[in-house]
Amino acid sequence: xxxxxxxxxxxxxxxILVGVYANNQLIETIETHEKSSDILPLLFDKLFKKYTVxxxxxxxxxxSFMAIKVAYIFLKSMSILKKIPLYATDxxxxxxxxxxxxxxxxxxxxxxxxxxxxKLEQAPEVSFSLPDMLEYSEFSTNATPLYMIGxxx
Numbered sequence: 001x002x003x004x005x006x007x008x009x010x011x012x013x014x015x016i017l018v019g020v021y022a023n024n025q026l027i028e029t030i031e032t033h034e035k036s037s038d039i040l041p042l043l044f045d046k047l048f049k050k051y052t053v054x055x056x057x058x059x060x061x062x063x064s065f066m067a068i069k070v071a072y073i074f075l076k077s078m079s080i081l082k083k084i085p086l087y088a089t090d091x092x093x094x095x096x097x098x099x100x101x102x103x104x105x106x107x108x109x110x111x112x113x114x115x116x117x118x119k120l121e122q123a124p125e126v127s128f129s130l131p132d133m134l135e136y137s138e139f140s141t142n143a144t145p146l147y148m149i150g151x152x153x
Contacts, residue, residue, distance in 0.1 A: 006055040007047060010128045011036045011071040012063030012091050012100070018043055019130035020051065026132050036070045044078060053084055057139055059128070060088035061146030062108040062115060063100055068145045076143070087139035090115065090146055094128040101126065115146065 005027070008019040016036055020028035032039050047053060056075050061068045079086040091100055092110045099107035099120060106117045107124070 002050060002052045004054050005051045006057060006134060007044075007051075007053050008057040008130060008134065009040075009071055009075065010059045010091070010094050010130065011040070012059055012061070012067050012128065013126075016040075017128060017130050018047075019134075020047065021134045024134045024136075026130055026134070029130060036067055036074075040070070040074045044074075048082075053082070056084050056086045057134070058086070058088055058143070059091040059094055060143060061091060062102065063091055065147055068147065072143070072145045079143075085141070086143045087136075087141060088143035089139045091128065093138055094130070095126055098126050099124050 003022055006021045006024075008021065010017040014033050015031045016034070016039065018030040019026050020030075030043060032043070056079055058071055058075055060072065075086055078084060090110070092098075092115075097110055099109050099118070101123070102108050102117050105119050105121065105123075107120045108115055109118045
């Protein structure tokens, strides 16, 4: 019988990160610079053949609108088709609460528990990372995307 695992996806920017967790511990990391729309079906096909996936987790934003949308639609489809629960948390959990690029010189920032946009003259170096331990309490069953940007005029 394949090992039971949970899978975490961070697909907000390049590289896309996928973490495989057994007993809350990171046991496998996948990193790719491919487009999420091209690579997610291939990656998850391999994962579903290798493991029994119990839960799906992802960073639901803020970040690239299209990246969030592709990740959400893909994972929500897998969740429904394979009857696997889907959980989410915001991207700040995976980058030590650093600003995240929005548009132009605008960046998303999280102050207390509120996410806002803020103009920054100097672009911060932002990278996301997979946690060594998966903390379920940081995730919500409300997995809808955090798109955050209204109309730009």
